[in-house]
Amino acid sequence: MTELVERVDDDDRVIGLVDRGEAIRRRWLHRVATVVCRDTRGRILVHRRPPDAARFPDGVNFMVGGASEPGETYEEAAARELTEELGVRARPRFVLTFRCAGVISPYWLGLHEAVVTGPVAPDPDEIAWHDWLTEPQLAELVRDEAFVPDAREAYHRWAAPRRDGRTPAGPAG
Helix, strand or coil: CCCEEEEECCCCCEEEEEEHHHHHHHCCCCEEEEEEEECCCCCEEEEECCCCCCCCCCCEECCEEEECCCCCCHHHHHHHHHHHHHCCCCCCEEEEEEEECCCCCCEEEEEEEEECCCCCCCCCCCCCEEEEECHHHHHHHCCCCCECHHHHHHHHHHHHHHHHCCCCCCCCC
16 A cells, blocks of 8 residues: 655655655655643553554554655644544644654654543554553653654653753754
């Protein structure tokens, strides 16, 4: 199945449409939108990917998300991914973008946050297990070898302003 994504340049400007598989094979930059989900108590959703997942099987992550579709903003892609992966409708709040080195391939990552007020219904093709953790529990989990390396990079960028008492940075570029 062909999944088209927007190939972007070093400044996150669209330069064309390409197949996502080709973008990954050729290490072309494209866009990925993610969401850090909190419950009404402030805990953060963490999940484990299924063992048969194409990317990061059995990996633990604190974000849900995926590639942006052509013409989608990061925010639109983040909202779509929330619905697809968790069965949740919410308006994600933009936090930051950065060029993620990526274990499989580099990409621009748009990170968002959303408060989830109701139950989640994870897509079993994307999420094998989930739980809600406090920030200190998440900080400990990030060190685990099962934590997805790309998510670890995102975690450090997401958590840095909190540690430093700053507001997260806006869009890069």
